[in-house]
Amino acid sequence: MTTPKEHTKQVSETGHEELMDAIKALQVPPSTRSKEDAWNMIMQSIATTVQPKETTRINSLRVWLTTAAAAAIVVVSCFSYLWFSRVSVSSPRGVATDVILPDGSTAKLNADSWLKYPKFYSLVGRKLKIEGEVFFTVTPGRSFVVSDDFKRQVEVVGTKFNMATRGSTFKVACFSGSVMVSNPGSERVQLGKGEVAEAAGKTLKVSKDELHIADSPGWTNGEFKFVGVPLSEVLTELERQFNIKVTAMDFNPNGRTFTGYFTKSSLEQALELVAQPMSLRYEVSSDSTVVKIYSNK
């Protein structure tokens, strides 16, 4: 007879051996397929999932599309660059600026005006945009079109003309040759030498203007002539040409009309030329930037 302790020990020793044997005998159960079968199945899956011909076509199509897209982007950006590049020239208040355009045409910008034209002018066409007042001398050639923000435009082939566009004001004067003037919503008007078209609402009013019989507008020589215009316009022109602030102190300058002229030679002289015929009195600030005008002497 063995003691319980001995018994446990004996069993335990036998059990240990058996456990070690069991661990040693552990094996992963074999697969239902052979290794070669497994390999072939993998090859089969690769062959069926890849579908090579389809892929090649997709790949070449994709490459083609990518190339085409890249080329299109290059073409579009080159085109945009050529087409949309603009040169912008502006003339500040108090200064007139001469611009020589790539085709030899000239543009003289009055004070407080700007001009934009295509950088690749001869390629894109002679299409210009202005705001303010510009006197053009156009070299004969292809159509030369000047427009403003309101799509009012002047079209010429070779001529000299002045175009003023400031807000609702739109005035075109032809000094040589002829120009076609158009205003959205109205008929196109052809101007000959010495004719002036002016926007009146939606229509264009054409008149002969003796002031423009000269071969260039007065302002290009520093002379500003007015015939029956509201005094306010004259004061605005003074402000623009001398870069000053002009204020009517005790009357409405819209209510009075002015015929006459001033020159750009000196502020004092210009003010005198405007004030004297209208019986006005003026005061110039010490730094010559602010002018006050009074109607009572």
Added chain:
Amino acid sequence: MTLPTGSYSQEELSWFRAIFDDYYESIRSFAYYKTGSVDLADDVVQEVFLKLWNIRSSVRNDTVKTLLYTIATNLIKNHFKHQRVVYNFQVSKSTQDEAESADANVRMDDMNRQLQDALASIPDAAREVFLMNRIDGFTYSEIAQRLNLSVKTVEKRMSEAIRLLRNKFGYKL
């Protein structure tokens, strides 16, 4: 043998075949340690090699071993989450002594059953390390390399497995 068609070189195919020959069994075993299912292990090993083929252009030879185990681990993690694992390890016949009594055979079968239940009850991480060591005969550093673990972690898991099994049986392993 079916040859895959498509854009690959002969070198790629023979490289792939070599990897397959080297790792097919050990990955399949590993999948079995993780799933306890022959069918799942067969499916996993299949998928692992398919995946390897698909990413072959970005596979580096020095990491392919670890990569295979990682792919297997992830596949199992994704597909067989929280599945109850029941083992049915094969017991090799060679260790069975023909001269042994029927009683001994019965007791051995009983021991096997107990061992497999015990293995199923220990944590996954400890079990797979233990089985890779005991069945595949991998050293700790080989296991560490394959599972992308430190040798210390492998040691820790190994001793955890041994401790838990010892607690179950009361024997030194």
